[in-house]
Structure formats: C-alpha cells, structure tokens
Amino acid sequence: MPGKSISIGEAERESPRLEMIPPASPEYSVIMSYVELIAELPWNKTSEDRAKDYATVLNMARDKVDFATVNVSSPNTEKLRDLQGLDALRALLENVMDIRGDTPVFLKIAPDLQDTEIAGIVQLAEEMDIAAIIATNTTLDRAGLRSKHKDEKGGLSGQPLFEKSTRVLARFARETSLPLIGVGGVGSAEQAYTKIKAGASLVQFYTALAYEGLSLVPRMARGLETLAKADGFATVSAAVGIDKNDPRWS
Numbered sequence: 001m002p003g004k005s006i007s008i009g010e011a012e013r014e015s016p017r018l019e020m021i022p023p024a025s026p027e028y029s030v031i032m033s034y035v036e037l038i039a040e041l042p043w044n045k046t047s048e049d050r051a052k053d054y055a056t057v058l059n060m061a062r063d064k065v066d067f068a069t070v071n072v073s074s075p076n077t078e079k080l081r082d083l084q085g086l087d088a089l090r091a092l093l094e095n096v097m098d099i100r101g102d103t104p105v106f107l108k109i110a111p112d113l114q115d116t117e118i119a120g121i122v123q124l125a126e127e128m129d130i131a132a133i134i135a136t137n138t139t140l141d142r143a144g145l146r147s148k149h150k151d152e153k154g155g156l157s158g159q160p161l162f163e164k165s166t167r168v169l170a171r172f173a174r175e176t177s178l179p180l181i182g183v184g185g186v187g188s189a190e191q192a193y194t195k196i197k198a199g200a201s202l203v204q205f206y207t208a209l210a211y212e213g214l215s216l217v218p219r220m221a222r223g224l225e226t227l228a229k230a231d232g233f234a235t236v237s238a239a240v241g242i243d244k245n246d247p248r249w250s
C-alpha cells in the first residue's frame with residue numbers, strides 16, 4: 001500500500017517503539033525508509049471512558065500517521081473483544097470516523113469469530129468506509145497444543161495461529177472486496193504467499209520478526225517474488241485471493 005515517505009530520523013522521533021530496533025544490518029535503512037506509521041487505537045484496562053480513549057489517541061495522532069487501526073481484538077485487555085458485537089462496534093466506529101479527518105482507518109479483528117459474526121462485521125465495515133481489515137489478532141484457543149505452557153493466560157501468536165487466522169482471512173475474502181491484511185503465524189515466504197493467495201493484499205508478521213530479526217523481511221520479499229513467478233504470475237499482487245475458495249479454508 002502506498003504511504004508517505006519519511007526519513008529514519010522522523011520515524012524514530014514519531015514512534016518510540018522504533019528506537020528499539022538496532023541499526024544492525026544494511027537492511028535497516030532500507031526498511032526504515034519505507035516505514036508507514038500506523039496509530040493503534042486501544043483502550044487501557046483502567047480506562048474510565050473507553051470510547052473517549054480511542055478518540056483521544058486518534059485526535060493526537062491523526063496528522064502524524066498514514067493509517068489508524070481500531071483494535072477490537074486483543075484478548076489481553078479485558079472486555080475489549082466485546083466491541084466486536086455489532087451494536088458496540090457501530091457506536092465505536094461512528095465515533096472514530098467522525099474525527100479521523102483524512103486518515104484511513106483499519107479494523108483489526110480476532111481469529112475466534114464465527115461465520116455469522118464475520119458477515120455482520122463485513123457489512124458494517126463497508127458501510128463505515130473502513131479502508132482495510134486486519135485478520136487477525138492473537139487467539140485464546142489452545143486446541144492441539146502440547147506444550148506445558150499451553151494453559152498460560154493471554155493471546156497466542158506464532159505458528160499455532162497460522163491455519164486458524166488464514167481460515168478467517170479467506171472467509172473475509174469471500175465476503176468482501178475490501179483490502180485485507182493477513183497476519184498470524186507467518187514465518188516464511190511460503191506462509192506469506194499462502195496468506196496472499198487466501199486473500200491478503202498485505203502481510204504482517206510479528207512473532208517471527210522477534211525470533212529471526214529484520215533480515216527476515218528482504219528474505220521474505222525475495223521468496224515471494226520467486227514463488228509468484230513459479231506460479232506464472234508477473235507480480236505478487238496478481239496472486240491475491242486466488243485460493244480464497246480452497247476447501248482447506250472452508
């Protein structure tokens with residue numbers, strides 16, 4: 001997706017989190033010069049007026065960022081996911097869209113949604129002019145895990161989330177032509193390509209980046225190009241959604 005270009009210095013000043021990335025590799029400057037700033041609109045556990053929290057962050061950030069994300073899907077903040085209920089989500093999005101100015105707004109959803117919930121969210125997102133849907137956040141599901149840590153509290157990310165989040169991504173792709181951002185368990189170019197074929201126009205990875213570092217990004221980009229070419233596509237974007245009806249994701 002196109003975003004305004006900013007210098008490394010600007011990116012670091014605007015986002016304290018970016019300062020934590022060490023300029024250890026030659027890829028650092030390449031990556032940082034393409035950084036797009038996204039403000040995430042959350043609330044805190046201790047918040048007294050949750051809708052106001054979203055509005056406060058958006059008001060502060062909207063002139064400085066390329067996009068804003070409404071996160072209603074983190075399992076780590078008590079009751080946050082209740083906002084995926086249609087009435088609550090409508091009220092929240094109306095509030096956010098009223099004050100967003102020209103900032104495109106993304107909606108980030110959970111991987112634990114039922115089909116009927118997905119249909120309602122799609123309808124509302126289209127009506128509200130949401131620019132893209134991010135599928136998905138972490139999961140509370142522990143099915144299939146054998147680790148002794150499996151009963152730990154909180155959202156689960158990484159490999160165990162891959163199939164589940166890709167299934168939800170493909171379901172959204174079948175329901176809407178809104179751009180989709182695929183996230184959940186991506187750790188290789190093959191997995192990024194699978195997300196793209198399931199319907200993602202953009203792929204995000206978080207856990208794999210923590211384990212493997214920034215060099216994963218150029219490896220992923222090169223791998224994607226090779227995979228798309230092997231399938232006979234001139235560009236990676238030509239593969240977006242070609243597998244959204246694959247029975248694997250039904």
Ligand SMILES: Cc1cc2nc3c(=O)[nH]c(=O)nc-3n(C[C@H](O)[C@H](O)[C@H](O)COP(=O)(O)O)c2cc1C
Nearest residue numbers: 071136137138157158183184185186205206207208
């Ligand atoms: C330590 C950690 C912190 C996260 N913080 C946020 C957050 O603040 N907001 C959010 O929307 N998602 C957050 N996520 C979810 C990730 O953005 C991503 O949706 C999820 O981890 C699945 O992708 P992955 O398997 O590549 O990690 C966090 C995930 C992890 C592991």
